[in-house]
Amino acid sequence: MNRQVLPAQVSAEDFDTAIAQCKEVVGPQWVFADQGPHLHAYLDRYPILDAALHAPSAAVAPKDVDQIRKILAIARHYRIPLWTVSTGRNLIYGGAAPRMAGCVVVDLKRMNRILEVNEKHAYAVVEPGVSYFDLYHHLRRIGSRLWIDCAAPGWGGVVGNTMDRGVGYTPYGDHFMAQCGMQVVLADGTVVDTAMGSVPGSAAAWTYKYGRGPWVDGMFTQGNYGIATRLGVHLMPEPPGYRAYMITLPREEDIEPFVDLMRPLKLNLVIPNAAVVVDLVLEAAISVTKAQYYTGKGPMPDSARRTMMTDLDLGAWNFYGALYGPDRLMDNNWALIRDTFSRIPGVRFHTEEQRGHEPAFAYRAKLMRGVPNMTEFSYVNWIPNGGHVAFAPMAPVNGATALKQYLLVKNRTNEYGFDYLGEYIVAWRDMYHIFVPVFDRDDPQERRRLYELLSLLVEEAAAAGYGEYRTHLDLMDQIAGTYSWNDNALLRFHQRLKDSLDPAGILAPGKSGIWPAWMRRP
């Protein structure tokens, strides 16, 4: 990684000129073009294949919209592809690294103002550099009674996560649903305030989501049609009461009846939050390492799993949900939840009083009330030198599907020598199945094997009708290819938008499988 990386079809001379111009725009201290530690921060920390596939040529950190527009002008002139990140910390999907090597990363970390907190209407307006920690601490500092909904690692950004349609753990877990109001800079430098924000002095910009005319906010998510520079986000008023709980299920196959029993509770919001069903290993890996129970090669055998399960007093599945509201509502719902799931033999119910001191319960309880933390990262220590990546197919809240999808992934995973670590995040009618294999970062053969596994899983999932909601850089094209109905009509539609909105193809080439015309495979 010491050679200079250049954008495709850009000469070293043009590149140097462009970088010099960028330095004039943002100040030399905010341009990172030397292949040193600064730029290394923009590499994929947990590459599946080779980090060089996603190595940026430089990074530039503008402080405002005006600087972004100037950078865009330079990029258009020299045809330099850019890759925008907000906080760039979602390491499981590639972090701050671009899909295509040679992109200049536009790092929005300096645009980190919290522009408004509205206590009355329960929303905030933030810039892309605002992390969950930032927003959370700001709210506490000003004495706000509003809750945030955060991603599991609290260093993630509100804007970046929302724009990538991430999911959290409170009743506001659907981050894009909680979004209201967006400012976006197009490739040509036009600044657009969407929806009600487009009415000058708008009274409802941050309270009414859709505005008038085509509602375009969604097309900027997971896409490369513009750079989001400001976002409104609805916040949850602190409820009068909160109780986290855990439910353990003794057998892997219990996921099927559990999910079926859960469906009406989710549909009717008896379980109002984005609750998680965590598998044994992911749950255990927060507190222990694999070596404590198994030192052999390949996936942990059943005997060791059973010992670990007993030792840690865990289930094959471990469900975390929460109650919100006045005591009598929580009492009512808790009784209903216990009644419902008691039909599963061996099910056990655990409260925060009982187990809140355990690291896994503690951080889950925090997440479900919007307290950001970094505990979840602990599971990468499952094996020495561990890295992680996510494979995330969607499912309806349906027991048979949950079991089938789990077995599909788990069996192949074990076959390829990895442990299954994963969870279902249950939203409303839908579940995010987040499979997070842990692998040895420095073992190229293991990473190659992992890539083959993931690639096979994409195909097998698609054959069963399962599409992923989000993906690591290395799988973007393949997964885009599985959204293929009618000769890839949706992808062709995306490409058409791309050609219209970014004819020079400078914005995030390859994001979600959308390439500018000249980079497309025929």
Add this chain to the structure above:
Amino acid sequence: MNRQVLPAQVSAEDFDTAIAQCKEVVGPQWVFADQGPHLHAYLDRYPILDAALHAPSAAVAPKDVDQIRKILAIARHYRIPLWTVSTGRNLIYGGAAPRMAGCVVVDLKRMNRILEVNEKHAYAVVEPGVSYFDLYHHLRRIGSRLWIDCAAPGWGGVVGNTMDRGVGYTPYGDHFMAQCGMQVVLADGTVVDTAMGSVPGSAAAWTYKYGRGPWVDGMFTQGNYGIATRLGVHLMPEPPGYRAYMITLPREEDIEPFVDLMRPLKLNLVIPNAAVVVDLVLEAAISVTKAQYYTGKGPMPDSARRTMMTDLDLGAWNFYGALYGPDRLMDNNWALIRDTFSRIPGVRFHTEEQRGHEPAFAYRAKLMRGVPNMTEFSYVNWIPNGGHVAFAPMAPVNGATALKQYLLVKNRTNEYGFDYLGEYIVAWRDMYHIFVPVFDRDDPQERRRLYELLSLLVEEAAAAGYGEYRTHLDLMDQIAGTYSWNDNALLRFHQRLKDSLDPAGILAPGKSGIWPAWMRRP
């Protein structure tokens, strides 16, 4: 209206050829090109200005996507502008009439299949011709325990209303939020299944809303980039209990404290449904006519208002909300609601047992549990030969704004000689202010005055930061012009999409102020 209407810049000969070709596609009985009663059904029933401004040249009713594609090919060839309607019954905004005279209306009423009802996951999949009545009766027929959320007139269509981002009265009142999965035909005939529907055999097409990559569904709402031919819609499971209630407020200015007291109840879903605060006249006009209380010219004077209020036992404002859930939850929330609003002097609480027999209460109680009906239309009989139109600015759930917006509209309305009839539909953080003046359909001077009033209100509302969420055909351009931030950046963005996706400009020219390039004013 007896002369033949032709699309702009299309010769009579080309038009006749195109119509003949359309007849070959759909059968002659499904093409209406003679200026007779059939085509009159596609005129604006309640025109503000002149119905001829929105007179179609013909209407054609395809039975499936294949026929739509063939109609599109004909339209592209002869450059004939089309205007799509689903059921075309939203008479308050122009009904089935096109924005631009001479368009051929593509009437999707024959595509009226209910493709799926999924009891387990609580959704339905419908074609555009399915009305709320259709879906409701189908659900009852099959013994479903799912509720719909309908527009006030039950003859409206599920797809059309959702695509126009309409609002209902149950907890699923935000129709576009409840949408999940869309099929759309682009101007070039490409059929796109959006989101998860793009995965062949998708397991989560109707349960997970966003899919992967840019989520484009929103850009087809209130727009003219494609024709929606299928929609998934999430339905509410029948709750264990339901109670409608009404709260009356004695004074106009009570709207301010009422809305402020309501805000936390809405934010925390103690009032979970899209509830309405109805003004005296709109409420009264369901049961009585103006002439019963006042036969003079101009707006009803305060003395007559007071008499009517007392006679009918109404408030200056009349709030309808509902409780959903088990009895103890409803008891809890009802106590909280009564406690909260009791702070307003003179407030009174009314239950369905007490007043459910009254027409206004009865139909509101139906709407809040998703039972479609046509009662609301009664208010057009407020004056003889009455017509109606809606002016609908948005507001945050904020008392001062509610009062200010009301007074702005009411004072101007009275000044122009009309009564104020209106309501606030309170969603979550936002309120739809629906002002619905009733006017004499056959009095051109009165209609001209009404147009001047509405036009002035658009400007005055915009100056105060209020944008309309939806509009009648006659105000589309003006209202589009108020979403003007940064030199109309959003409108220019919409135009760019239009040029890319529909270069011939055949789809719904002028919808939401979006015109094809060759029809734009410079």
